[in-house]
Amino acid sequence: MSAVMSPNAPPSAHKITPRDVTFNITDQSPKFWFDNDPFKTHFFNAFFTTFPPGEEFFVRSVIHYRGQITDPKLQQEITDFSTQEGHHSRCHQDHMDVLTRQGYTSLVRENKLIDTLGKWANRRYPLSSLLSTLALEHFTAILSHQALSEPELFADPAHEDFAPLFKWHAAEEIEHKAVAYDVYMSIDGRYWPRVVAMIGSTLGLLLILPIRMTPLLYKDGVLFSWKTWRNGLPFLFGKKGLFTKPWRHYMQFYRRDFHPWNVQDYNLIAEVQKIYEKGELLSIGKNKKTVSA
Ligand SMILES: [Fe+2]
Numbered sequence: 401m402s403a404v405m406s407p408n409a410p411p412s413a414h415k416i417t418p419r420d421v422t423f424n425i426t427d428q429s430p431k432f433w434f435d436n437d438p439f440k441t442h443f444f445n446a447f448f449t450t451f452p453p454g455e456e457f458f459v460r461s462v463i464h465y466r467g468q469i470t471d472p473k474l475q476q477e478i479t480d481f482s483t484q485e486g487h488h489s490r491c492h493q494d495h496m497d498v499l500t501r502q503g504y505t506s507l508v509r510e511n512k513l514i515d516t517l518g519k520w521a522n523r524r525y526p527l528s529s530l531l532s533t534l535a536l537e538h539f540t541a542i543l544s545h546q547a548l549s550e551p552e553l554f555a556d557p558a559h560e561d562f563a564p565l566f567k568w569h570a571a572e573e574i575e576h577k578a579v580a581y582d583v584y585m586s587i588d589g590r591y592w593p594r595v596v597a598m599i600g601s602t603l604g605l606l607l608i609l610p611i612r613m614t615p616l617l618y619k620d621g622v623l624f625s626w627k628t629w630r631n632g633l634p635f636l637f638g639k640k641g642l643f644t645k646p647w648r649h650y651m652q653f654y655r656r657d658f659h660p661w662n663v664q665d666y667n668l669i670a671e672v673q674k675i676y677e678k679g680e681l682l683s684i685g686k687n688k689k690t691v692s693a
Pocket residue numbers: 455484485488489569573
């Protein structure tokens with residue numbers, strides 16, 4: 401991991417920049433768009449498509465406490481966080497719509513359930529909702545860190561239609577990684593509730609992702625194929641796996657003095673920011689070998 405430890409403050413250049421982009425994910429995009437591999441592709445299909453209802457839940461959870469925030473800087477960050485998550489939600493819904501047209505209809509039903517449960521939780525348990533949000537934002541921050549610090553493993557194998565979405569979302573997740581946490585520290589800040597929330601969120605993610613992936617793999621007739629699992633499981637849980645590599649980063653959350661900006665990984669955003677400013681965000685991945693369905 402390239403991150404270094406530093407005090408609990410973002411770099412002085414820190415700014416949350418909402419970037420309103422539309423990506424080129426269409427019905428013509430390859431079916432197995434990540435490394436030409438069904439398991440890896442469906443892992444990301446299952447994960448990415450939780451974002452439309454999931455990130456709307458995050459925004460509602462944070463906005464609920466906006467009236468209690470007196471710091472004008474954090475107020476502005478809440479606005480920028482909400483705008484970024486709104487864009488993410490919309491772009492991942494575009495991907496979801498393509499998958500629905502391809503016949504992966506289980507995701508629609510599951511997302512309706514997530515949306516209903518999320519709205520219910522926001523109404524009945526606003527503090528638990530905020531706690532889940534900051535725990536899950538830690539997950540998105542560490543996975544984004546992984547994707548941008550080792551793109552050859554976790555971002556570049558994506559087809560050129562998807563690679564810009566990957567890098568754009570990862571960069572913005574790093575930019576706003578502390579917003580939900582800072583809101584919680586402003587209105588409550590107790591240690592044990594956030595630990596319980598992290599344990600619950602970890603178990604929830606480990607449960608929900610296989611549940612979402614199973615019908616996708618089954619539809620493609622690869623659920624019971626040894627090759628699917630032999631290629632796929634090391635990608636997540638092997639020595640260089642997406643979930644195993646950042647375990648130290650993950651564990652930092654359990655420290656009493658944790659703050660998301662203990663990991664100063666703002667430098668990882670630089671590439672995306674630079675090409676965005678040049679108006680070339682969608683050209684990420686254009687020069688590499690194209691995978692096929
Ligand atoms: Fe997001």
